[in-house]
Amino acid sequence: MRFVTKSICSAVLILAAGGASAQTSVTLYGVVDVFGQYLLNGSGTKGGPGTAYVPGANSFSERSGGSTGSMFGLKGSEDLGGGLKAIFDVENGFNVNNGTFFADSTTLFYRQSWVGLRHDDWGQLTFGRQYQPSFLAIYPTDPFRGNEVLSPIAATDLAGARDRATLATQYVSGRTSNAIAYQSPDWRGLRLYGMYAFSTTVTQPVQMTSGNMLDLAATYSGYGLYVGLAYQFQHAGQESASLGQYPSGTPLAGQPLPASTFDLVSTAHYSAALAYRIGIVNLQFNYSYNSPSDPPPGARVTAPGVGTLTPLAALVHPYSIIEAGATIQATSVDVIEIAGIYRSVRGVDDNTPGFEIGAEHFLSKRTSLYLRAGYMKNNGIANVSWPGVTAADGSKQVLAVLGMSHRF
Numbered sequence: 001m002r003f004v005t006k007s008i009c010s011a012v013l014i015l016a017a018g019g020a021s022a023q024t025s026v027t028l029y030g031v032v033d034v035f036g037q038y039l040l041n042g043s044g045t046k047g048g049p050g051t052a053y054v055p056g057a058n059s060f061s062e063r064s065g066g067s068t069g070s071m072f073g074l075k076g077s078e079d080l081g082g083g084l085k086a087i088f089d090v091e092n093g094f095n096v097n098n099g100t101f102f103a104d105s106t107t108l109f110y111r112q113s114w115v116g117l118r119h120d121d122w123g124q125l126t127f128g129r130q131y132q133p134s135f136l137a138i139y140p141t142d143p144f145r146g147n148e149v150l151s152p153i154a155a156t157d158l159a160g161a162r163d164r165a166t167l168a169t170q171y172v173s174g175r176t177s178n179a180i181a182y183q184s185p186d187w188r189g190l191r192l193y194g195m196y197a198f199s200t201t202v203t204q205p206v207q208m209t210s211g212n213m214l215d216l217a218a219t220y221s222g223y224g225l226y227v228g229l230a231y232q233f234q235h236a237g238q239e240s241a242s243l244g245q246y247p248s249g250t251p252l253a254g255q256p257l258p259a260s261t262f263d264l265v266s267t268a269h270y271s272a273a274l275a276y277r278i279g280i281v282n283l284q285f286n287y288s289y290n291s292p293s294d295p296p297p298g299a300r301v302t303a304p305g306v307g308t309l310t311p312l313a314a315l316v317h318p319y320s321i322i323e324a325g326a327t328i329q330a331t332s333v334d335v336i337e338i339a340g341i342y343r344s345v346r347g348v349d350d351n352t353p354g355f356e357i358g359a360e361h362f363l364s365k366r367t368s369l370y371l372r373a374g375y376m377k378n379n380g381i382a383n384v385s386w387p388g389v390t391a392a393d394g395s396k397q398v399l400a401v402l403g404m405s406h407r408f
Contacts, residue, residue: 023079028408030072033065034096035370035403044383044392056395063388064095065149066403067360067370069102071111083120089113103148104204111175123184130181133193133217134271135174137228140221141273141284143325143337144358146174149387150372150401152356153286156321156343159384160290161206164243164393165350168315169292170234170267176200176213189222199237207259211235211266228273228286236293237264243301243309258304265316266293282327284339289320319345333362349380356399366408372401 043056064070073091080086091112093102104110109129116126135146144151160171179197184190195215202208217230240261246252273286299312325339337358344351354376362368377396378384385391386399 024076026074026076028072028074031065031068031070031405031407032096033068033070033403033405035063035066035372035401037061037063037066038400039389040396040398041385041389041391042396042398044378045394062097063149064097065093065102065147066372066401067147067150067368067405068145068407069111069148070094070096071102073112077118080117085118086115087118087124087126088115104202106204114179114181116181121185123182126181126183128179129175129177130179130195132172132174132176132179132232133181133195133215134172134230134232134269136193137217137219137230138271138273138286138288140219140226141228141275141286142323143284143327143339144356148174150356150374150399152339152341152354152374152376152386153321153323155376155386156323156341156352156354156384157288158387159343159352159382160319161239161241162383162385163345163350164315164381164383165317165345165348166290166315166319167241167243168239168262168264168295168312169290169317169319170210170237170264171290172232172269172271172288176210176215177202179213189220191219191221193217193219199235207240208237208264209239210237210264217271224277226273226275228271230269230271230273232269232271234264234267234269236266238262239264243303257306257309260301260303260309262301262312262315263295263299265295265312267291280329282329284326285324287320287322289318291318292316317345317347317350319343319350335360335362343382343384345380345382350382351379352376352382352384354384367406368404370401370403370405372399372403374399 039059041057071093075089078086089112090109093110095102114126114128114130118124139146142153148154157171160166176197177200179195181195184192197213199211212235215232219228240259242256242259246255268291271288275284295312295316300308301310301312302308321343323341328336330336340355342353356374358372360368360370375398378394381393383391383393
């Protein structure tokens with residue numbers, strides 16, 4: 001036993017000495033965030049293949065990640081000399097309310113997982129699952145910081161994977177696997193980003209194969225001003241999803257249709273972002289336009305055992321998202337957030353206006369309490385919802401939230 005103890009101690013000392021000589025550092029960090037939610041999920045109207053009227057409902061629930069996504073991560077660096085460092089970051093997402101993985105139960109490090117090199121003068125080159133430059137350009141101009149659960153811009157963007165008018169038009173997901181990314185150093189407030197990602201297949205939250213992707217962005221920050229511009233091009237992919245329910249009058253009326261597998265057409269995304277700080281108020285604005293390629297002539301979407309449901313063109317429409325808002329530092333420990341948003345699909349009667357307000361009170365540098373309230377009105381066959389909430393076509397939603405967040 002004494003020999004084993006001495007061996008373990010020796011190994012620890014050797015590793016510690018090696019770490020010190022290489023000047024490495026590893027940091028554990030994270031957020032634990034939980035909230036209670038009231039939702040009025042208003043009744044919807046019939047529209048789209050196989051859809052049916054859905055009655056409105058009131059619900060109360062406990063959820064996770066309303067202010068900042070619940071997560072833990074490990075990041076570190078090793079000084080290689082000459083201004084060069086090896087760097088890495090792996091970041092898990094989880095649900096505090098039930099302990100499960102966030103969004104994808106098959107992926108441990110859903111949020112980030114990358115390794116690379118950083119040079120003081122030349123910037124950094126990284127490899128793995130990473131944030132997209134388009135997301136990084138927009139992020140500072142969303143009062144709710146692109147939160148995946150309660151941010152209105154996340155809701156309207158992710159609607160691309162739900163709204164039947166845009167189901168085959170790809171959306172900016174925020175993160176990408178199999179990616180190579182470059183980020184320049186800060187040149188007097190100017191920073192450049194570039195990413196190329198190879199095709200990847202996922203089964204959750206949506207079964208999808210994405211094509212290769214190019215993403216470029218530039219940002220400037222200085223004198224209270226922030227400007228961001230981004231361009232992303234996603235090559236064609238494929239998705240599997242149910243396009244609704246069996247129609248009334250059939251033996252399986254009201255039950256989900258079998259999943260259809262259909263093409264995702266190549267899509268270009270253009271984004272612009274602007275913010276300007278005046279005293280305690282940070283005014284924020286962003287706009288994005290999503291332009292799909294034309295689907296092949298005659299392409300149709302079918303369901304197993306059902307047959308043709310709709311032309312693929314019915315799922316392919318360009319759409320835009322516009323958001324304007326403000327973040328107000330009311331006191332040293334109180335922040336107020338306000339955002340109005342509008343999603344519009346071209347060529348169909350499909351749009352969603354909405355707004356959200358929030359307040360956050362910091363009990364300490366690490367712990368805060370927060371409130372959120374929001375409203376969305378879907379028109380036509382739009383079914384935008386806050387992520388994790390199912391909405392019927394043409395429904396309206398009212399949301400109220402009280403939560404707590406702790407950072408470590």
